[in-house]
Amino acid sequence: MRKFLRLVKKHLFTIIVLSVTMAILLTSLLKETGLAGLAHILSTLDPAWMFLAAGTLGVTWLLEGLCNWLLCRHLYPKWTYARSFMIGITGIFYASITPCSAGAQPMQIYYMSKMGMQGGKSAAIISAKTITHQATTVIFSLLLICTELPFFVKNVSNLTLFTVFGLATNILFIAAVVLISVNAGFIYRWLHTIMCWLGKIHILKKPEEKYKTVITQLDSFHEGFKTMGHSWRLYVAVCLITIVQLVLGSLDTYCIYRAFHLHGASVWLIVAAEVFAAMVVTFVPLPGGSGGAELSFDAFCHIFFGSMTTPAMLVWRLLTYYGSILFGFLYVSIGSRKYLGTPPPEDYQHPDSQNGDAALPTQANQTNCGSS
Template sequence: MSRFKRIIKKNLFTIITLSITMVILLIFLFQGNSIQQLGSIFKSLSVSWMLLAFATLFVTWLMEGFVDWLLCRHFYPKWTYGRSFMIGMTGMLYSAVTPFSTGGQPMQIYYMAKMGMKAGHSAAVISVKTITYQITMVLFSLILIGSELPFFIKNVSNLTFLTIFGIASNIIFILAVILVSVNAGFVYRMLRTILNGLGKIHIVKEPGKKYESIITQLDAFHAGFKTMGRNWKLYLVVCLITVVQIAVSSSVTYCIYRAFHLSSATLWVMIAAQVFSNMVAAFVPLPGGSGGAEVSFSAFCHVFFQNLLTPALLVWRLLTYYGCIVFGCIFVSIGARKYVGAPPPEDYSNPDGETSEEEKPA
């Protein structure tokens, strides 16, 4: 088999995924617009605002790595930022090319193990990061809803229910993780009862398998927090950084908005629109939320871009999705060559000052 064929076979799923997402994007792109019209619009874009949009996106990648670095340092005080940046880009890359963003976390744990981190510690880092992100996203979304919900009810009322449902789903999951720490048996019995009931009315298929999948995830989060310990100061810092990261990431849309020489909308309302849009797109099972991302962006941002919505959608998707894939491949490839197989900066140091079972002398 030739080298080219081996590369194709190895990356077949990613190639199919990107092909599907590109077809969906092209369908949205050429509805009512010709190539000539789009070309003339793109030529008029503000270069400075587009550079700022990319710089803003890059800052969110740096902050992703910074959060990973803070959590990894809890176990390895000399863990380098470069390793953490590579792990953050790994999560973004594989989340973009797998359904429901399911590939990001396993691949992060895989690469952290390849860098010498113990499996329990890498799982703890990713679990804590995931749940703190969800808590932060919910709280931030509630603030946005409180300040901007009347505006979006008026302009995108058909998707308001989905947005609230998304927040409610996250809250239920967060509460379930907390309750597992208090009374796991009660949570598991309640979960089994609910899933069996939904199975009887044909809302949930194979409730038994769904139950096993959910409790495995809940147990993983519980074990992660147990391994990490009650370092509330660290969790608070991570949450605060995540708030800034979400706001900065969502402001990319505002930079694109200004690149089209538009200025009537405020930065805050466009951040709210993008956060709402992302929550709706998260329900789509295709990689990168394809289809859902385009529909939700159109629904929430049409009021800002009006007749420039289609070219704005193209620029936004190329920058935030395909840009993440391209640069993710580059940074992950460089990081893998530099860090994979290399020993961690230092041996594991128990944050509570106790010797772990693996470190006790025989």
């Protein structure tokens, strides 16, 4: 019981956010259909299409493990797929319960180190995975939306606003990661100045401690790029798998569309809408993009679902988001007992990479705020 209470206290903010967004969604739905109407809608869903929707979600999880396995195998040839799948689910789970997915990468690195992987190499793998996934998502979503641009311009209100927000947040993130890889010193000095200033105006408490915490993560990403080397075939393979993952991850929306006995919209249109909508809300600063995800779904998928948009949104959110949290929690709990603390596979440093456990940059050793 104490362990459960500690867990609730630790994730209280996430629990409140998820509860509030679900309550708002249910309240809106009940106003539209009533309890009896909602029960009728859910009872008439086509089970075959719902099963297929769950299946496409499961395949995306398997592909997440495959991407991680390819990157892990680059440095650890005997690293198993099962361990990589565990790391992938860990990322999905913590991305779902932390704002802006902020807990995903640090927890993946933590679990990889507990599996016996050296710290520099785990950071290298996760940094490579992060930048390839984000860059692929942005480019692919833009290509998809451009193929049907007249349709979306005509049918999606505020398309320009969604596009600008999605591009700005994603490009800033990618640019920051790339800049860290080539010129970390500039980022560190700029970040140190900003955090010290926030401390002086009493917005940020203990700025030096906060700065060192942030820099520890940035150092890991910086070293990560150097450790992975320049294996373009590896990155091309990961990008191609990511594209397949994005398409399959968006097919669940089409499957839900068909589960509601709706017809007429093409698979390509719904995939394009869902991939782009998901890209837009990547950096909404709430767990799972709560609020933003629902708004984006309504904006892009109301075209297809019409009066069934709110019930469809409920089913979609329960399956893809709350389902991911449930599966992630169960699998991470089980996987932790099986893999954490076990001897690592053969340690191997790829010929085109540098020492992944060399001393990290000393950028964290900045002068303190009082003397800056």
